[in-house]
Amino acid sequence: MKPALFEYHRAASVAQAVDLLAEDPGAMILAGGQSLVAAMNFRLAAPSRLIDITRIPDLDRIAVTAEGVAVGAAVRHRTLERHDGAHAVNPLIRAAQAHVAHVPIRNRGTVVGSLCHADAAAEMPLVLLLCDGWVELEGPGGNRRIPAEQFFRMHLTTARASDELATRAVFPALPPDAGWAFAEFARRKGDYAIAAVGAIVQCDAGGRITRARLAACGISSKPVRLGRAEAALAGGTADATAAAEAGRAAATHVDAADDSIATAAYRRHLVAALTERVVAEAAARARRGTE
Numbered sequence: 001m002k003p004a005l006f007e008y009h010r011a012a013s014v015a016q017a018v019d020l021l022a023e024d025p026g027a028m029i030l031a032g033g034q035s036l037v038a039a040m041n042f043r044l045a046a047p048s049r050l051i052d053i054t055r056i057p058d059l060d061r062i063a064v065t066a067e068g069v070a071v072g073a074a075v076r077h078r079t080l081e082r083h084d085g086a087h088a089v090n091p092l093i094r095a096a097q098a099h100v101a102h103v104p105i106r107n108r109g110t111v112v113g114s115l116c117h118a119d120a121a122a123e124m125p126l127v128l129l130l131c132d133g134w135v136e137l138e139g140p141g142g143n144r145r146i147p148a149e150q151f152f153r154m155h156l157t158t159a160r161a162s163d164e165l166a167t168r169a170v171f172p173a174l175p176p177d178a179g180w181a182f183a184e185f186a187r188r189k190g191d192y193a194i195a196a197v198g199a200i201v202q203c204d205a206g207g208r209i210t211r212a213r214l215a216a217c218g219i220s221s222k223p224v225r226l227g228r229a230e231a232a233l234a235g236g237t238a239d240a241t242a243a244a245e246a247g248r249a250a251a252t253h254v255d256a257a258d259d260s261i262a263t264a265a266y267r268r269h270l271v272a273a274l275t276e277r278v279v280a281e282a283a284a285r286a287r288r289g290t291e
């Protein structure tokens, strides 16, 4: 099918993009177009106006600072994936990016576009939540930042107001002594995850876990922290028994119903297995760091 008729505007600045959004309630931002254009072709989306933000100066920047990795709204997945400075402070980004679609899609799709699209099975929302990152927005009332915990509301729905442009996302640096891991199961390489789990684990010199953060996607209507699995790990020894116990606790966070891709029981099985794997891998990295 062909999309419904729409106006096309190429914004030259953030201010102009915000004005163009405010003028037309039917307007939508066009970033990489990898999700939006398909939705328009299926007439699942019919914006009256598209505002292309990919040529706005400065939005294509990646800045690695003490805060972490700040990713402008026009930065493509592949650019971030290949950025060695970003990888040095937050290796979870590259690990997760390898699972986002295929290289041609990562060459066009943007990281912030993926966050705004908010597919419940998408990898980058999971990473932003896991790292305690945030999204920065600009609207007619000024700018604000929304922590990942509040940004993702449900599948394809965020806390962004319809007249706001997301200008950048910040993925905080991992603590230098932290171990990390990311694992995903998808039906075919490049598909959205049936389930994916990420972990950040810190251990003391005796191998005891001092801090564990876990998050998953594909198992609920939005990316979720695996709080019960984190609690199961806290203060314990980072061994195979603890990883298996965390996996069992993680499975209790699945609230997806059976669908055409997987049953809820299968997702529980997957999230348990993936959690066990990432906890073991992250703990091993953390121990190597404290040795």
Ligand SMILES: Cc1cc2nc3c(=O)[nH]c(=O)nc-3n(C[C@H](O)[C@H](O)[C@H](O)COP(=O)(O)OP(=O)(O)OC[C@H]3O[C@@H](n4cnc5c(N)ncnc54)[C@H](O)[C@@H]3O)c2cc1C
Binding pocket: 028, 029, 030, 031, 032, 033, 034, 035, 036, 037, 038, 053, 073, 099, 100, 101, 102, 105, 108, 109, 110, 111, 112, 113, 114, 116, 117, 119, 121, 122, 123, 124, 160, 164, 165, 166, 167, 190, 191, 192, 193
């Ligand atoms: C075959 C295929 C497989 C894919 N597999 C995966 C996968 O495994 N994992 C995954 O995560 N993604 C996957 N994707 C999606 C891909 O990652 C997209 O790049 C991403 O979802 C959207 O980014 P985009 O820049 O293309 O956004 P667009 O398609 O341009 O926009 C998506 C939505 O976000 C809004 N938006 C975009 N940028 C902004 C902004 N700065 N401010 C406000 N609103 C904004 C748009 O208005 C639109 O509603 C796949 C896509 C395809 C076609």
